[in-house]
Amino acid sequence: MNKIIEDLGKIGIVPVIKIDDAKDAKPLANALIKGGLPCAEVTFRTAAAKEAIKIMTSEFPEMLVGAGTVLTCQQVDDALEAGAKFIVSPGLNPEVVKYCISKDVPVVPGCANASDIEIALSLGLDVVKFFPAEPLGGLKMIKALAGPYVNVKFMPTGGINEKNVCDYLAYDKIVCCGGTWMIDSKAIKEGRFDVIEELTRNAVRKMLGIEIAHIGVNAPDNYQEVADEFSKLLMCENDVKPKSIFAGSTVEVMMNNFGTCGHVGYKVNNVERAVRYYQSLGYTFDYENYIGYNDDGSLRVIYFEKEIGGFKVHLVQK
Secondary structure, eight states: OOHHHHHHHHHOEEEEEOOSSGGGHHHHHHHHHHHTOOEEEEETTSTTHHHHHHHHHHHOTTSEEEEESOOSHHHHHHHHHHTOSOEEOSSOOHHHHHHHHHTTOOEEOEEOSHHHHHHHHHTTOOEEEETTTTTTTHHHHHHHHHTTOTTOEEEEBSSOOTTTHHHHHTSTTBOOEEEOTTOOHHHHHTTOHHHHHHHHHHHHHHHHTOEEEEEEEEOTTTHHHHHHHHHHHHTOOEEEOSSEEEETTTEEEESSOOSSSEEEEEEESOHHHHHHHHHHTTOOEESSSSOEEOTTSOEEEEEESSOBTTEEEEEEEO
């Protein structure tokens, strides 16, 4: 898999945007980055597309900006000239795919059936766009296609929203999902990019599903007393573990110091995808210590390397 596509996979959601006026490119890109999605597929559906890509890539070089709805080799040239880092098309045009390969730019063509996938494989591709995803049968259809094509992964787009994105991303054959639900065209026209930022942030929250699991309290000298106090406060029972006592499910009283001040656990929908997402933002994880796995070998719990405010922080599978 190409490095750019891998990086998109770490982010998880690729905003698919149509820009009518190039002046909106910079504030829109800024809103996406601040909201937690530093990437975009700018569709060649308007005359402003090339200039919009140029503005985004020059103003935010760290952002993964690609060109979508690319139908011709000329559009490939226009996109690359503007600084696009990847190409996406709604269908599979062998001429366009071969041209992208000759230009050494990653291309993700649209595939709607097994025959399309066969052509993509013959061209040397292992990641395809499944479009339009929901009208074609959605995740059920992707799983059916993935059966015989075990080495193919998908970037579904079309009908994906906050209600079904987590279902798609939970499947290990999905690299990332393209979507438009965080791109409010009315807000863009009105210059209300704060709305885009909040919609983007909500999309990330939905993808991660992050919520508090428990707080770890260091109390090596009086852990039983502290646990009893929390249990009384929370009107719950103590659950004694080898190295701690849980007061209910939200407070873990440590028998030994763990973290400078303690630790905080957060539940997420999928630990491995959450790790990839946070890595795309520059966070690092402790793969040497305090790591746990599910029965299938996937990550169940992992700690960030850096403490925050004296607290060790970990992610845990819901």
